[in-house]
């Protein structure tokens with residue numbers, strides 16, 4: 001498991017810093033519930049996403065952080081419960097708000113997403129938040145392409161064929 005990576009978010013923005021790297025989805029425990037192979041961490045640890053964090057100031061001089069994530073994950077189809085490969089590709093820009101102003105600020109409506117500035121910002125937790133926010137609420141295969149639905153249909157047909165002789169037999173035994 002990857003070590004916790006902490007950054008000072010305001011300092012990060014003020015110095016226009018940038019970090020990038022790769023991280024295994026298995027090191028984000030809050031994602032386990034939504035990933036199809038969550039009970040197989042060894043398997044899912046092969047699934048890595050790449051990320052870039054950039055600190056900067058926007059045109060109004062506000063400290064900002066941009067988060068870029070790219071990769072793919074396996075979600076569970078809400079119709080057939082089979083895995084779906086879901087491409088992860090997103091960019092978020094977060095406004096860093098001073099903690100002292102946060103309570104007052106968070107009551108106001110803002111166009112950009114905002115997070116409280118944190119001198120010990122957990123990079124992995126932040127990436128996890130952003131991924132969770134961007135995942136579909138109820139992922140599904142394209143209609144009619146669910147595998148188990150099609151397999152279920154085939155099994156049903158085979159069972160019907162197999163059941164017929166038994167039905168005849170059991171009918172004979174009763175006599």
Ligand SMILES: [Zn+2]
Nearest residue numbers: 077080141146
């Ligand atoms: Zn499906």
